[in-house]
Every structure is written in C-alpha cells, then in structure tokens.
Amino acid sequence: MSLLVADTLTKSFGSTPALRGASLTVERGEIVAVMGPSGSGKSTLLHCLAGIFTPESGEVWFDGARVDTRGDRERTALRRTAFGFVFQFGQLVPELSAVDNIALPLLLDGVRRRTAYARAGEWFARLGLDGLEGRRMGELSGGQAQRVAVGRALVTKPAVLFADEPTGALDSLTGENVMDLLVETVRAEGATVLIVTHDARVAAHADRRVTVSDGKVVTGVRV
C-alpha cells in the first residue's frame, strides 16, 4: 500500500485554477521531488497532500485512510503527529532559542518539558550545531537556521517530511550541505519525503522526480 496518494485533485484560488486533476503516489521510504515552474501548482499539491488545503475534488490518502474528508481538528492532529515541515522561510520562532524551537513540537504534543528538551538536545550533534543550542534565530546563519528547521521537523519522528523550497534562501554550497544533511537524516529515520523545488540540484537528491505543469503531474521517472 502506498503511503501517500493524491488522486485527480482540483483546487482553485478564486477564479484561478491551481490544480487540474493532479495525481501522485509516494511509496513508503521514498524521497520524491516535485518540480515545475512558478505557478505550476506544485506547492498547492504539497499543501493538499499535507492536509493544509482541502481539494475541491479528488481524494487524498495517507497510510490507507482518507485525509481530505477529515475536519480541521483531525487534520491538524495528523500534521502534528505524522508530518514534519521544512519551508523556505518562517516556520521558526525568532524569539526562541534553537533548542526551544526544536523542542516546541514535542511540547505542543504534550511531551514533558524535561523529556522534550533532552530529545531536542540530542539533535544538535546530528545537525552539526553543537554549542549553538542557546542561540536565537537571528544569531544563526541561514544554513544553521535551516538545520534547526530540519531538526524541528524530524524531532517528532514523522512518517512524512514535506519540504517546500528548503534551500531556496541559501547559497549553493550551503544549500548542498543542508540537502546532504536532510537526506542522510531522513534515511536514518526511515521517513518518506516530498520536496517541492524548482532547483534541479535539490531534485537530484531525490529517488524520483516528477514535474507539475498547468496543475497536472505530467512526468515521473523512477530510478
């Protein structure tokens, strides 16, 4: 059974169609890159698969169960427990330290404070961020901040990591390092990954690449 399925999704914003029958299947443990030009619908597809947007028609399945028919509260719970997210900007809280940011999803999930901080602290060596636990986001470089974002996304041991242009704000060498770390870490954790990117260097890290054009998945090549 495939872990994630998008079946003939349509979604519009006002009168502008973003998805026009997009279908995609992702197997457990796969790293899939979704490519396509700006406005092709690739980010909307990710948001539908992650239960952030509800498609107007079509079906979204995760681990054998429908996602799109669930209510807001259920989808929020699913996102918090089963999914992790890395975006280009903005998902880290600037007023909090690096370790606070990584511990936050665990605290929101009801994990005891001491346990949450112990688990968050374990990530710093893996992320190459030893000694930076107490730094606030503004005191970290772009690459360091994205490493914190990777830690925060994976600390809850999600089944799926959704990444939208995860290196979009970084220079090419820093971006490569973040992608190397992301791929190495998700392989070790056994997570499945969906990466949305327009960057071929980022997509080259994936096991499989698909292209979205005019709201449809038009190609997919297995390697």
Place this chain on the structure above:
Amino acid sequence: MNVPSTILALLEPEPSHGYELKHEYDHYFAVSGRPLSFGHLYGTLSRLERDGQISVLGAEPGEGPDRKRYVITPAGVSQVEQWLAEPESPQPMLQATLYVKVVLALLSGRPAAEQLEAQRQAHLDRMHELTVMRKAGPLDRTLLADYGLFHLEADLRWIDLTVSRLEQLRKEIVR
C-alpha cells in the same frame, strides 16, 4: 553533429537535390561559420543511398551528382524518428545538437516540447547519478561531479527557456 541524420531529416518533407540540401543545411546549421562541403554532402548521400535510407527519384539530363533528385525511404524515416526521439547522452556543450533537434522537430511538425521534456528527464537522471557520486567522495570526485552538475544545470536552464519560446521559434523558422 550527426550529419547523415540531419541530411535525412532535411530530405524528409520533400525530395530534393544535393545543392538544395546543402543550402538548407548551411542556412539552419552553419550559423557559426562551418558550411557543409559538397564532398562531405555527396559522400554522405552516397552512403545513405547504399544503406537504403534514401533513393534516387530521377536524374535530369547531363552528368554530375547535382543532377540527381533524392527521396527518403521508409527506412530513412525510421532512422530520423529514432534519432530525433532518442535523448542525447548528457555531456557538456551538447546544446548545438539539441538546437539542431529542436529546429528539425519544428520543421517536420513533430512535438518539440515532448522531445525537450525527454531530454530534461535524461539530464535530471544524470544529475541524480552525479549527486550520488558527489556524496560518496573523495573530494576530487566530488569536484568532478560538481563540474558535471553545473554544466547540466546550465543545459536545463537553456531547455526550460527554449520550451517557453517554442511557439515563437516555430513561427520564425517554419516557412
């Protein structure tokens, strides 16, 4: 540059004489200043005829290779199909061949966008292989892989740009 397949593709729309083929070849593909020599052209035509990919439709009175009128055979059309459809092995500086294929696909009414998409996928697959090589190291191999990756990335930018301009290009070159 695959001159025999290019000549075949130029011959596909209608039968033609050698000098017309040379004129057409030079017009489209000798922009950088290397026209096709008559020796090369007639040697190529002779080999294509020997291999059954073209045949002589008729010769006008008089002597000399310029009097012959050539027509592509079904075997020649298959060869053109196969050559145009097959992605080029990704390598630095292959844009010239890609460009020729795009022009010929447009001239023959074939789907140039699909051809470029197949090429894009071939490039992305090669980039994946090079990324695996890059991660495995050591640094000299990583740098070699990076060299390939940057070149392929540049090709991809050209492919994406060309896809967005195909319709305009078709209007300009198709007579």
